[in-house]
Amino acid sequence: MKKPQHISNDILVRFLDDEIAANEASAVEQHLNTCAECRHRYHHLGGVSKSLEHYIGSIQIEYSVTERDALNRLLKTKVQPAPASRRIFQPAVWGMAAAASLALGLILAPHFLRPEEKVFRAAPDAQQSTALLDVDGETFVPLPYSNPDLPIQTHIVQMQVPVTSLADAGVHFEPISIEAASSDESVLADVLLGIDGQPLGVHVLNFE
Amino acid sequence: MNSTETLPLPKAGCVPQYLEDTSTRQLILELYDQEHVAIRRYLVFLGVSADLAQEIVQDAFVKLHEHLLANGDRGNLRAWLYKVARNMARNAQSAARVTRTHALDDSVRFDVRANSLSAEEELLENERTVRLRQAIKALSTAQRECLALRAQGLKYREIAEALNLSVSAVGENVQRGLEKLKEFL
Numbered sequence: 001m002k003k004p005q006h007i008s009n010d011i012l013v014r015f016l017d018d019e020i021a022a023n024e025a026s027a028v029e030q031h032l033n034t035c036a037e038c039r040h041r042y043h044h045l046g047g048v049s050k051s052l053e054h055y056i057g058s059i060q061i062e063y064s065v066t067e068r069d070a071l072n073r074l075l076k077t078k079v080q081p082a083p084a085s086r087r088i089f090q091p092a093v094w095g096m097a098a099a100a101s102l103a104l105g106l107i108l109a110p111h112f113l114r115p116e117e118k119v120f121r122a123a124p125d126a127q128q129s130t131a132l133l134d135v136d137g138e139t140f141v142p143l144p145y146s147n148p149d150l151p152i153q154t155h156i157v158q159m160q161v162p163v164t165s166l167a168d169a170g171v172h173f174e175p176i177s178i179e180a181a182s183s184d185e186s187v188l189a190d191v192l193l194g195i196d197g198q199p200l201g202v203h204v205l206n207f208e
Numbered sequence: 209m210n211s212t213e214t215l216p217l218p219k220a221g222c223v224p225q226y227l228e229d230t231s232t233r234q235l236i237l238e239l240y241d242q243e244h245v246a247i248r249r250y251l252v253f254l255g256v257s258a259d260l261a262q263e264i265v266q267d268a269f270v271k272l273h274e275h276l277l278a279n280g281d282r283g284n285l286r287a288w289l290y291k292v293a294r295n296m297a298r299n300a301q302s303a304a305r306v307t308r309t310h311a312l313d314d315s316v317r318f319d320v321r322a323n324s325l326s327a328e329e330e331l332l333e334n335e336r337t338v339r340l341r342q343a344i345k346a347l348s349t350a351q352r353e354c355l356a357l358r359a360q361g362l363k364y365r366e367i368a369e370a371l372n373l374s375v376s377a378v379g380e381n382v383q384r385g386l387e388k389l390k391e392f393l
């Protein structure tokens with residue numbers, strides 16, 4: 001244990017990083033002016049910090065200006081989306097619902113398929129299997145509740161989602177078996193909530 | 209099953225405003241000029257190969273473009289970039305089942321002249337660099353990641369955002385990480 005009157009490394013490091021309240025900082029400063037031991041520790045930590053910055057800053061990166069040009073060209077080809085309107089919004093939603101049903105079918109199928117009965121299959125007209133939402137690396141099957149044009153927020157809750165409510169959400173499996181439609185079965189899923197509080201997507205974690 | 213009518217429609221005020229594309233592109237290129245080398249260094253430091261780091265950074269800026277066009281949060285684009293780059297790196301590494309190669313490998317090249325030191329300082333720094341490599345090996349992954357982002361000038365709040373940690377956890381990782389490095393230097 002260090003003597004209580006000295007400043008802990010925790011506070012010294014936060015002082016060094018300017019991550020400390022102003023009144024706390026002036027107390028640290030005062031102490032450092034009078035205490036050689038803490039001053040030594042402070043400079044040692046600062047030196048280590050500088051060395052690490054130097055170390056990382058010295059990692060050699062080969063770079064050619066053609067990379068920037070390539071990025072610039074790529075960005076130019078990206079067409080900005082048209083503002084959402086009531087008319088074009090609905091078909092877009094149904095496009096997503098169809099994609100969701102396909103993708104959910106893909107995710108759930110291995111769990112549902114039993115040797116003798118193929119209960120769930122993707123809707124035949126579903127096309128866009130790539131329309132998954134990617135939130136910081138986690139993929140979500142889009143749900144039609146939230147406006148997909150709103151910015152995606154990383155608000156994710158884990159919950160048990162009844163299979164029937166997925167069906168209610170417009171995520172259909174064809175043909176839907178009577179057994180599954182009336183069952184209490186649910187899946188553990190990460191649910192992505194939109195900025196409007198509505199479920200925006202679902203990532204099924206397992207099936208019970 | 210005509211549930212089309214029950215779907216909530218976007219409220220008038222909620223329709224995102226799309227940005228003029230040229231200015232968005234300019235913003236991205238500015239950020240690219242500022243950050244791309246630093247992000248690549250950060251990835252290489254975490255053990256990503258130089259080639260993959262280049263690819264990831266390029267992809268991350270394309271993703272940033274999409275993020276901005278979709279009217280995504282502009283609050284902290286640097287932290288956002290680091291977060292996305294890191295997640296992409298982890299995806300790529302787990303997908304390819306790449307054995308984690310540490311940044312401490314001798315294959316990572318260092319440019320000791322990068323920070324324009326005097327010959328004497330250079331020699332001293334080289335010595336410290338050797339010891340640092342040893343020290344960095346002793347860090348936990350979280351400590352290494354926090355210290356790497358801190359070295360790029362990110363505030364604890366930004367690091368927390370990029371790594372999905374609390375601000376106090378970031379503070380603790382920084383402190384413990386520096387303490388470990390201090391033992392070696």
Ligand SMILES: [Zn+2]
Nearest residue numbers: 006007035038
């Ligand atoms: Zn003291």
